[in-house]
Amino acid sequence: MRLFGLVLVGLMLSGHFQTFSAEASPTREVVIANAVKWLGVNQNLDGSYGSTPQYYQHWAGAAAYALWLNSSSSSKASRSYTWVASEMDNYSSGVWYEADIPGEILYSLAVSGNLGLLHNLSDYTALGDFQQSDGGFAGFAEPPSYAPVASAVDTDMALWGLIHARVVNASSQEKATSYLLSLQNNTDGSFALTSTTVFSSFESLAPDPISLTALTLIVLKDASYASSDSRISHGLDYLGKAVSASFKSSVDPSNSTGHVYAASLAAIAFNDYGRNHDALASIPFVITKQNADGGFHDESRGSTGSNALDTAWAAIALQLVPPGPEFGAYLPQLVIFGTIAGIAALAVIVGVVVYFVRRNKTDSTESVKGTCFQTCESSA
Numbered sequence: 001m002r003l004f005g006l007v008l009v010g011l012m013l014s015g016h017f018q019t020f021s022a023e024a025s026p027t028r029e030v031v032i033a034n035a036v037k038w039l040g041v042n043q044n045l046d047g048s049y050g051s052t053p054q055y056y057q058h059w060a061g062a063a064a065y066a067l068w069l070n071s072s073s074s075s076k077a078s079r080s081y082t083w084v085a086s087e088m089d090n091y092s093s094g095v096w097y098e099a100d101i102p103g104e105i106l107y108s109l110a111v112s113g114n115l116g117l118l119h120n121l122s123d124y125t126a127l128g129d130f131q132q133s134d135g136g137f138a139g140f141a142e143p144p145s146y147a148p149v150a151s152a153v154d155t156d157m158a159l160w161g162l163i164h165a166r167v168v169n170a171s172s173q174e175k176a177t178s179y180l181l182s183l184q185n186n187t188d189g190s191f192a193l194t195s196t197t198v199f200s201s202f203e204s205l206a207p208d209p210i211s212l213t214a215l216t217l218i219v220l221k222d223a224s225y226a227s228s229d230s231r232i233s234h235g236l237d238y239l240g241k242a243v244s245a246s247f248k249s250s251v252d253p254s255n256s257t258g259h260v261y262a263a264s265l266a267a268i269a270f271n272d273y274g275r276n277h278d279a280l281a282s283i284p285f286v287i288t289k290q291n292a293d294g295g296f297h298d299e300s301r302g303s304t305g306s307n308a309l310d311t312a313w314a315a316i317a318l319q320l321v322p323p324g325p326e327f328g329a330y331l332p333q334l335v336i337f338g339t340i341a342g343i344a345a346l347a348v349i350v351g352v353v354v355y356f357v358r359r360n361k362t363d364s365t366e367s368v369k370g371t372c373f374q375t376c377e378s379s380a
Helices: 003-015 028-041 056-069 075-089 100-111 122-128 153-166 172-183 209-222 230-245 260-272 276-288 308-320 325-380
Strands: 139-143 147-151
Touching: 003 153, 028 056, 028 276, 028 308, 056 075, 056 100, 056 308, 100 122, 100 153, 122 147, 122 153, 139 153, 147 153, 147 276, 153 172, 153 209, 172 209, 209 230, 209 260, 230 260, 230 276, 260 308, 276 308
Parallel strands: none
Antiparallel strands: 139 147
């Protein structure tokens, strides 16, 4: 065993396989602190975000949740929650153009225990009114007519909010989940935006197939679907392959995408279904994508600067996914190299043993021959 350990250490030092620390640098705690600081510094006085807040209520909804997770007594979180609740109560605000924005805000208010900030009970009815006859919730302006149609992202967010607010009936929930499952690609397990559109980069809450699939799986989990369901496991398998192919910056920064929003949602989805190994695989990627100012931005956005939506969801993922040995994502490789090293070490040990056994036999034979010669010579 001592020799085996020496062989492993030798292989590590010689660079035959890479070693990984339990946490990428900077640490998760530092990244969260910097992201929370960015959200605080860039918050408007009324709790909103952006230069035109009426178009970015979903930024404030996500930021409020990230700030609240960091500290439930955060005055910054309280300020954003008060603002988004007032926007929900105002039916002429930009919140009510599509189902996904009020759905995301309702989810954030519900999980943080801030539903009491809503003063109009008709807010729940207004969101429910987006549900179509096929079970989906409308909002996506689909070309070429650009008329609002039901979509996965609108259905995801609306259903998510209604479930956590506990204001959706069983029939509406079943119709919504059936609609979502009808959009699954049976070949690879991913989910499409609509029956005719795979994805749209203009859908800020799910701008690519990975984030769309992750979001849908998260919502289906909260709708009581389990990983034992073949459709769910198929979707998780798709996510696993997508994470492996797209989020590699912890190993090779040049061989990765900039979809930090998708990586954040994927980590949350895996965590929800208890696939901790897969959830942790995305965390080093998220950490390495933090900008110098502490914020985050997904490459699908029009701007390259940090924004509240991507910063918030990165911070949410880092806070929801329990800390663990991020090198777990590389365990299979370590096991393979460890096995090879073990076999090599065993071969060395066997070779050494055989050598000494043979040498001992040779030395014994020579000793016998010498003794016999001396005895015979004396006799002569």
